[in-house]
Amino acid sequence: MSDCIFCKIAAGELPSGKVYEDDELLAFHDIHPFARVHVLIIPKLHIATLAECMPEHESLLGKMLLLAPRLAKELGLSAGFKTLINTGRGGGQEVFHIHVHVFGGGEPAPHAQS
Ligand code: 5GP
Numbered sequence: 004m005s006d007c008i009f010c011k012i013a014a015g016e017l018p019s020g021k022v023y024e025d026d027e028l029l030a031f032h033d034i035h036p037f038a039r040v041h042v043l044i045i046p047k048l049h050i051a052t053l054a055e056c057m058p059e060h061e062s063l064l065g066k067m068l069l070l071a072p073r074l075a076k077e078l079g080l081s082a083g084f085k086t087l088i089n090t091g092r093g094g095g096q097e098v099f100h101i102h103v104h105v106f107g108g109g110e111p112a113p114h115a116q117s
């Protein structure tokens with residue numbers, strides 16, 4: 004997707020604060036964090052939303068979720084963390100390349116407090 008900002012980040016065409024990369028996934032700091040730690044986990048494959056995932060994406064989705072606690076631990080969120088996947092305009096999604104928010108560690112915005 005030539006006009007997708009997260010595809011450009013995945014391709015290295017735009018800078019990001021990368022915290023993890025492998026053949027299939029990339030994770031980087033959110034540009035507007037709403038907690039002390041706030042990273043996004045994306046697949047390098049362009050999939051617009053969770054609602055467009057198909058059975059063949061099962062493994063990829065599993066890898067994204069399994070990376071969340073690993074990164075949270077590495078980034079110091081030993082007491083726990085939050086995950087969020089916004090889906091579709093009605094779900095508050097702004098970037099239409101699927102991503103998992105992983106965040107925590109203090110001073111979240113009011114809407115992100117538990
Ligand atoms: P959404 O609302 O789609 O679930 O979340 C999109 C997230 O991407 C937002 O938290 C926003 O701050 C973040 N974001 C948007 N553009 C960029 C960018 O160019 N770089 C980084 N690192 N984060 C971005």
Ligand code: ZN
Nearest residue numbers: 007010049100
């Ligand atoms: Zn994309």
